[in-house]
Amino acid sequence: MNAFEYAAPRTLDEALTVLREHGEEARVIAGGTALVTMMRQRLVSPGYLISLHDIPGLNRIEVANSGLRIGALVTHREVETSPIVRERIPVLAETFRRVASVRIRNMATVGGALAHADPNQDPPVTLIALGARVEIRGAVGRRELPVEEFFRDYYESSLAPGEVVTAVVAPQLPPASGAAYVKFLPRTADDYATVAVAAVVSLEPDGERCRQARIALGSVGVTPIRARAAEALLAGQRFSAELLQAAGESIKGAVDPLSDHRGSAAYKREMAAVIVARALTQARDAARATARGTR
Amino acid sequence: MNRKIHLTVNGTARSVEIPTYRTLLDCLRNDLGLTGSKEGCGVGVCGACTVLLDGKMISSCIALAVSADGHAVTTVEGLAGDERLHPVQQAFIDAGGFQCGICTPGQVVSAKALLDAIPNPTDAEIREWMLGNLCRCTGYYKIIESIRTAAQRSRA
Numbered sequence: 001m002n003a004f005e006y007a008a009p010r011t012l013d014e015a016l017t018v019l020r021e022h023g024e025e026a027r028v029i030a031g032g033t034a035l036v037t038m039m040r041q042r043l044v045s046p047g048y049l050i051s052l053h054d055i056p057g058l059n060r061i062e063v064a065n066s067g068l069r070i071g072a073l074v075t076h077r078e079v080e081t082s083p084i085v086r087e088r089i090p091v092l093a094e095t096f097r098r099v100a101s102v103r104i105r106n107m108a109t110v111g112g113a114l115a116h117a118d119p120n121q122d123p124p125v126t127l128i129a130l131g132a133r134v135e136i137r138g139a140v141g142r143r144e145l146p147v148e149e150f151f152r153d154y155y156e157s158s159l160a161p162g163e164v165v166t167a168v169v170a171p172q173l174p175p176a177s178g179a180a181y182v183k184f185l186p187r188t189a190d191d192y193a194t195v196a197v198a199a200v201v202s203l204e205p206d207g208e209r210c211r212q213a214r215i216a217l218g219s220v221g222v223t224p225i226r227a228r229a230a231e232a233l234l235a236g237q238r239f240s241a242e243l244l245q246a247a248g249e250s251i252k253g254a255v256d257p258l259s260d261h262r263g264s265a266a267y268k269r270e271m272a273a274v275i276v277a278r279a280l281t282q283a284r285d286a287a288r289a290t291a292r293g294t295r
Numbered sequence: 296m297n298r299k300i301h302l303t304v305n306g307t308a309r310s311v312e313i314p315t316y317r318t319l320l321d322c323l324r325n326d327l328g329l330t331g332s333k334e335g336c337g338v339g340v341c342g343a344c345t346v347l348l349d350g351k352m353i354s355s356c357i358a359l360a361v362s363a364d365g366h367a368v369t370t371v372e373g374l375a376g377d378e379r380l381h382p383v384q385q386a387f388i389d390a391g392g393f394q395c396g397i398c399t400p401g402q403v404v405s406a407k408a409l410l411d412a413i414p415n416p417t418d419a420e421i422r423e424w425m426l427g428n429l430c431r432c433t434g435y436y437k438i439i440e441s442i443r444t445a446a447q448r449s450r451a
Contacts, residue, residue, distance in 0.1 A: 001316040001318075002316065003296045003314060003315065003316055004296065004315055004316060005296055005315065006296075006298065006315040006359075006361050008361075008364075029359075029362070032357060032358060032359060032362060033339055033354075033357055036318070036357040036358070036359060037338050037339060037357050039316075040318075040337060040338070040357070041338075049315070049359075051361075051362060053362060077351075100339075100427065101342070101426055101427025102352065102423070102424055102427060103339075103342065103345060103352045103353060103354055103405070103427045104339055104354065104427065106351045106352060106353055107339075107353050107354065107357075107358070188426070189423075189426050190340070190426055190427055
């Protein structure tokens with residue numbers, strides 16, 4: 001690694017000031033699992049690191065607007081094991097559980113993972129399907145945007161210079177809804193997905209037809225993507241094998257995977273269709289169970 | 296760009312002046328002389344560098360030493376008592392939980408963290424917890440057996 005200056009400010013305002021002063025030369029560090037690895041590989045060589053770890057208040061999980069607000073410094077393992085997450089948005093706990101190994105989940109943070117903007121990560125896929133929003137602080141103030149608008153390109157987010165992710169806010173599922181995260185990884189359990197799909201299905205009062213579906217995919221393009229064409233096919237329709245197949249087929253045109261050691265682009269495109277159908281089936285079954293439980 | 300940091304290493308307060316780019320692993324090995332933790336992959340995947348930071352296992356090869364300032368670090372050297380090995384260490388010996396040995400310090404530290412968190416783990420819990428510790432000799436069955444043995448003995 002190259003030499004760099006290191007600051008561990010005690011307040012967010014102080015961190016933002018230091019970040020503004022040092023501009024492009026500075027990088028923000030939280031858990032460090034992505035940044036330190038990239039620094040060791042000389043992919044990035046920041047001259048100034050600003051650690052968020054000594055800033056109080058960024059590591060809380062709290063109920064907000066009937067959903068959950070998860071602070072940027074909350075670790076993946078904390079999301080996975082949090083009783084409040086497991087109770088209110090269990091698919092989120094399940095998704096974070098699928099990231100790498102316990103050891104990495106002890107280090108990697110929610111905000112750091114978003115800012116890293118790696119399209120192979122698990123959490124953004126489920127966060128997009130849930131309709132979660134990112135909270136951002138910068139010199140000019142606070143802004144918020146949907147997670148699905150946060151990612152711009154491979155390792156590129158819409159964070160402006162001088163901005164920091166402070167939290168992610170995930171809404172609770174609507175009534176008569178179910179969610180699923182399906183990670184297809186034929187190699188090892190701690191690997192990135194070959195294809196990952198999150199689906200949230202909301203049922204009509206009849207418990208049979210799909211009122212609304214939200215579908216997101218990871219590892220199939222330069223950013224995680226939302227599959228709006230497939231969602232439109234499902235809205236108002238009765239679930240059938242044909243419908244799930246059609247939803248899967250519609251995915252093939254929406255994805256743009258890279259060929260790599262996790263599979264060829266053609267293979268990933270085929271598997272995206274299969275995994276979307278599986279995720280929808282699981283989400284539908286979960287929605288039916290929820291609907292039955294509340295009727 | 297040197298910094299003086301203060302760590303509690305295996306229960307003992309240590310202060311050390313290091314360059315900011317020093318990883319925690321290099322700090323432990325080169326500055327503090329604790330060479331039990333090993334560097335395998337250098338990217339947080341293999342688990343040979345596993346140490347506990349405030350009781351939680353981390354990859355010390357991708358942790359900056361400056362980020363550990365003020366915190367407690369436990370390495371494999373801190374597990375044994377004066378005359379006795381830690382029950383996990385003894386179980387690895389008795390059940391043959393290692394072959395070449397390079398991954399063993401990381402395996403043992405991870406196993407200790409597991410039994411601290413889940414004293415009575417199922418095989419599935421052992422596998423999920425330990426999947427981030429690779430053994431290129433593929434001694435996994437014996438590693439799992441070692442952990443089972445350590446858990447059983449602590450129940451006895």
